[in-house]
Amino acid sequence: MSDLAHDAAVDLGHPEQESTGVENRKLGMWVFLSSEFLFFGALISTYLLYSNRAGFQGTYPAEVYDIPFTSVSSFVLLMSSLTMVLAHNALSGNDQNGARTWLFATAALGAIFLAGQVFEFTEFIVEAGMTLSSNPAASAFYVLTGFHGAHVAIGVIMLLSLWGMSRRKEGLSERQGMNLELVGLYWHFVDIIWIIIFTVVYLLSIRPA
Amino acid sequence: MTATAERPQTTIFRRPSSTTGFWSWITTVDHKKIGIMYGYAAFVFFILGGVEALLLRIQLAQANAEFLTAGAYNALFTMHGTTMIFLFVMPVGAAFMNYLLPLLIGARDVAFPRLNALSWWIFLFGGIFLYSTFIFGTSAPPVGIDGVGGNLPAGGGPGTFNFLADSPNGGWFGYQPNAGPFYSAGTAMDYWALGLQILGLASLISSINFIVTILNMRAKGMRLLRMPVFVWMSTVVAFLLLFSLPIIAVALFMVMFDRQFGSLFFQPVGGGDPVLWQHLFWLFGHPEVYVLILPAMGIVSEVLPVFSRKPLFGYSAIVFAGAAIGFLGFGVWAHHMLASGITPVAQAAFGLATMTIAIPTGIKIFNWIGTMWMGRIQLKTPMLFAIGFIAMFTIGGLSGVIHSIVPSDWQQTDTYFIVAHLHYVLFGGSIFGIFAGMYYWFPKLTGRVMNDKLGKLHFWLMLIGFNLTFAPMHWLGLQGMIRRTWKYAPESGLEPWNVAVTIGAFIIALSIAVFMFNWYNSRRRGEASGLDPWDARTIEWMSPNPTPEYNFAVPPVVIRLDHFWHLKYDQDEDGRAVPKADKDEILAQIEDEQLNPVVPIQLPNPTYFPIVMALGIPIVFYGIIYHTTLWGKALIVIGVIISLAALIGWGMEPLEEPHEESESDAEIATVGGEEAGIAEGAGEDADV
Ligand code: HEM
Ligand SMILES: [Cu+2]
Numbered sequence: 001m002s003d004l005a006h007d008a009a010v011d012l013g014h015p016e017q018e019s020t021g022v023e024n025r026k027l028g029m030w031v032f033l034s035s036e037f038l039f040f041g042a043l044i045s046t047y048l049l050y051s052n053r054a055g056f057q058g059t060y061p062a063e064v065y066d067i068p069f070t071s072v073s074s075f076v077l078l079m080s081s082l083t084m085v086l087a088h089n090a091l092s093g094n095d096q097n098g099a100r101t102w103l104f105a106t107a108a109l110g111a112i113f114l115a116g117q118v119f120e121f122t123e124f125i126v127e128a129g130m131t132l133s134s135n136p137a138a139s140a141f142y143v144l145t146g147f148h149g150a151h152v153a154i155g156v157i158m159l160l161s162l163w164g165m166s167r168r169k170e171g172l173s174e175r176q177g178m179n180l181e182l183v184g185l186y187w188h189f190v191d192i193i194w195i196i197i198f199t200v201v202y203l204l205s206i207r208p209a
Numbered sequence: 210m211t212a213t214a215e216r217p218q219t220t221i222f223r224r225p226s227s228t229t230g231f232w233s234w235i236t237t238v239d240h241k242k243i244g245i246m247y248g249y250a251a252f253v254f255f256i257l258g259g260v261e262a263l264l265l266r267i268q269l270a271q272a273n274a275e276f277l278t279a280g281a282y283n284a285l286f287t288m289h290g291t292t293m294i295f296l297f298v299m300p301v302g303a304a305f306m307n308y309l310l311p312l313l314i315g316a317r318d319v320a321f322p323r324l325n326a327l328s329w330w331i332f333l334f335g336g337i338f339l340y341s342t343f344i345f346g347t348s349a350p351p352v353g354i355d356g357v358g359g360n361l362p363a364g365g366g367p368g369t370f371n372f373l374a375d376s377p378n379g380g381w382f383g384y385q386p387n388a389g390p391f392y393s394a395g396t397a398m399d400y401w402a403l404g405l406q407i408l409g410l411a412s413l414i415s416s417i418n419f420i421v422t423i424l425n426m427r428a429k430g431m432r433l434l435r436m437p438v439f440v441w442m443s444t445v446v447a448f449l450l451l452f453s454l455p456i457i458a459v460a461l462f463m464v465m466f467d468r469q470f471g472s473l474f475f476q477p478v479g480g481g482d483p484v485l486w487q488h489l490f491w492l493f494g495h496p497e498v499y500v501l502i503l504p505a506m507g508i509v510s511e512v513l514p515v516f517s518r519k520p521l522f523g524y525s526a527i528v529f530a531g532a533a534i535g536f537l538g539f540g541v542w543a544h545h546m547l548a549s550g551i552t553p554v555a556q557a558a559f560g561l562a563t564m565t566i567a568i569p570t571g572i573k574i575f576n577w578i579g580t581m582w583m584g585r586i587q588l589k590t591p592m593l594f595a596i597g598f599i600a601m602f603t604i605g606g607l608s609g610v611i612h613s614i615v616p617s618d619w620q621q622t623d624t625y626f627i628v629a630h631l632h633y634v635l636f637g638g639s640i641f642g643i644f645a646g647m648y649y650w651f652p653k654l655t656g657r658v659m660n661d662k663l664g665k666l667h668f669w670l671m672l673i674g675f676n677l678t679f680a681p682m683h684w685l686g687l688q689g690m691i692r693r694t695w696k697y698a699p700e701s702g703l704e705p706w707n708v709a710v711t712i713g714a715f716i717i718a719l720s721i722a723v724f725m726f727n728w729y730n731s732r733r734r735g736e737a738s739g740l741d742p743w744d745a746r747t748i749e750w751m752s753p754n755p756t757p758e759y760n761f762a763v764p765p766v767v768i769r770l771d772h773f774w775h776l777k778y779d780q781d782e783d784g785r786a787v788p789k790a791d792k793d794e795i796l797a798q799i800e801d802e803q804l805n806p807v808v809p810i811q812l813p814n815p816t817y818f819p820i821v822m823a824l825g826i827p828i829v830f831y832g833i834i835y836h837t838t839l840w841g842k843a844l845i846v847i848g849v850i851i852s853l854a855a856l857i858g859w860g861m862e863p864l865e866e867p868h869e870e871s872e873s874d875a876e877i878a879t880v881g882g883e884e885a886g887i888a889e890g891a892g893e894d895a896d897v
Binding site: 050131 | 424454459462
């Protein structure tokens with residue numbers, strides 16, 4: 001019995017599991033991500049509610065955005081989705097070296113994105129004087145993008161642990177191959193959320209008159 | 210016998226292997242053990258919440274009483290409501306689902322046994338975290354801004370007992386800014402907000418687990434529309450949780466940031482909008498009330514047909530009505546906010562949307578009555594509770610429809626009329642349904658039946674006590690007694706009925722004592738149940754009582770709805786059920802087959818990691834509450850390290866230890882299918 005089948009199907013001792021034909025962990029990840037959409041949905045709605053409400057004290061997020069800078073870091077994150085696909089592809093073709101390289105590249109791009117976010121936050125706080133307590137719009141901005149950043153950070157940690165495993169001499173097995181697919185799903189999700197955030201929070205925000 | 214007893218190898222430290230005794234419970238990943246632990250823990254919280262309610266009632270039994278201070282009263286109703294909802298009805302629902310879902314769909318466990326253990330431990334630690342507010346929490350008078358308002362009079366107000374006043378006191382829905390940093394200074398509301406956050410995490414994990422279990426783990430032939438109604442209602446509950454918990458998580462995080470880190474989401478002083486809290490809370494809160502009632506609806510849908518000796522009337526109508534309730538449940542949240550100043554158009558829209566919920570609910574009620582109609586009804590205890598459920602829930606549902614008429618609601622909101630309504634649906638509904646289930650499935654836990662005489666005593670005491678407690682609240686509310694008041698004037702004329710209410714509350718307490726005695730006693734001395742004590746319809750009764758560790762030695766192959774029933778009964782020309790001539794032999798054969806696995810059955814091994822991982826979480830949250838101090842920061846770090854270490858250990862430990870003889874269960878399953886003579890046409894049903 002293969003490793004994969006062992007872990008997935010024999011989970012419970014029934015051979016005819018996966019009535020849906022989708023492996024348990026993968027289905028679980030899909031279900032989890034559908035919940036995450038509402039998590040970010042609530043945060044983005046809150047931001048939209050406050051971002052263009054007139055009359056707040058202090059700096060509005062829309063006043064301090066550095067769109068060219070954030071465009072570049074968004075591009076970096078987008079590219080990491082590409083490298084993730086390449087890693088997955090390599091592993092399907094049993095190209096351990098390729099998988100290892102692309103995994104590392106994905107983690108590195110994620111880390112660069114995070115560094116960009118840290119830089120951006122410092123700029124906003126130190127240079128522009130917009131803090132979590134400036135006004136509800138600023139609160140919403142930091143908490144929304146902060147939670148997204150936390151998701152990216154968790155993704156980077158998962159990628160790095162996969163990368164670490166891929167360096168063992170047996171490489172990534174089928175079992176971890178499944179893990180790579182799961183991490184990939186998560187990673188693409190985090191990317192998609194960022195595309196939404198970049199569009200509606202950064203590009204479409206206007207400072208109220 | 211099962212292969213779980215042998216001592217497995219392990220990766221980091223020796224893997225636990227006990228199957229009985231204390232450590233077997235700590236390390237178990239067996240859905241049945243987890244379900245039992247959920248049930249007992251929830252019941253402990255039920256008693257705590259009940260004692261809190263009795264204290265409230267003692268205070269209100271007399272006009273102008275000075276038993277509790279206002280501060281203590283606020284704390285007690287907040288903890289009572291929070292406990293009953295998040296620490297009793299929700300986890301007891303989880304207890305039923307854990308224990309029953311795999312049995313009802315013919316599986317050996319849930320899809321992710323270790324995650325299941327994780328969510329149980331997170332729940333337990335979350336509950337303890339919340340209750341630790343009684344020890345550590347503080348609740349100071351309002352600070353900053355104007356220094357007035359808030360929910361605590363200076364010194365807690367006049368009264369004898371102020372001992373619990375340092376606990377969360379913002380009500381179970383924690384309205385802002387009352388529960389925010391300025392009007393509820395001190396840490397009590399932090400314990401509340403962060404405690405609910407932990408409990409939400411536990412529910413989220415188990416809802417994912419249950420969805421995958423139901424979709425993926427069904428026995429051969431268990432098509433979606435052959436699943437018992439309880440499974441269907443659990444599916445709806447899991448999806449409701451899946452989509453509503455992230456919303457309350459966000460809202461609670463915002464409260465945390467407001468209270469701990471100076472953000473201004475809900476604080477009007479900085480331009481924040483308190484009504485946003487209400488929207489986010491009720492976007493979760495209304496689906497939540499279906500989370501509380503749907504499991505009970507599932508239970509009575511199982512109990513009624515069995516004791517009416519008839520199939521469930523309108524199975525698919527009940528299933529679809531349940532799903533419809535789930536969908537509509539996301540579109541009616543603002544009926545809790547009709548007095549909050551939302552626009553008239555919104556009021557009308559939400560009022561109308563709310564009325565539409567009465568349609569699927571009505572469908573269900575008629576179907577249940579239709580099930581009993583012309584049935585040969587056996588008034589055993591589970592059936593009494595199921596009938597009690599229908600009657601009491603209908604009363605609560607009717608007062609609910611009245612709330613959806615906006616001008617009428619303006620009169621009722623924040624009065625005892627609301628308190629009456631919510632208890633008719635929650636207590637008369639959920640709790641009656643839950644007790645029906647407890648009596649009904651008790652044999653699966655113990656192999657014994659609960660005493661029927663004591664059960665009936667419990668039922669009648671509870672029914673009388675319940676109505677004496679909550680029916681008068683309708684007219685008390687209409688007479689103007691406001692909700693959450695700790696005092697009323699003697700000249701208001703409210704006292705006589707309040708005395709009746711308090712007497713009723715103590716009768717309920719008595720009935721619960723009868724139940725506990727019965728439970729305790731029947732575990733040892735109850736009559737042996739055998740395989741099929743109720744002549745039941747669904748396949749969980751094809752596994753012996755008490756349920757063996759592996760559930761089914763031979764997973765059933767399901768060929769139709771009420772599969773088990775059709776193994777025992779044929780139909781005559783008029784469509785009446787007639788027992789098969791060899792019914793007793795069939796039952797004996799099933800029991801024998803299920804008790805004696807042909808080949809060893811491999812089950813997931815016990816593990817330490819879920820409990821360790823769960824332990825890190827409340828430590829982090831304690832750290833957040835005290836994050837301004839050094840040791841608070843230290844707690845955060847320690848908690849993260851504990852959880853991460855457990856995560857790594859978890860990742861390296863296989864679910865099941867590798868096994869010498871790797872017989873595949875396929876053999877067993879096929880053998881069983883053939884033996885039961887039902888192999889044909891049943892194999893290809895992996896439909897969704
Ligand atoms: C012994 C049975 C019970 C009694 C005597 C009782 C009594 C009370 C009382 C006196 C209040 C406070 C009303 C006020 O001051 O506004 C209350 C509130 C409440 N109860 Fe119960 N209750 C009982 C059982 C339950 C159960 C089983 C549930 C839920 C399943 C429940 C849920 C609630 C909720 C949600 C509130 C509102 C709390 C709030 O205002 O924040 N109760 N109950
Ligand atoms: Cu509602």
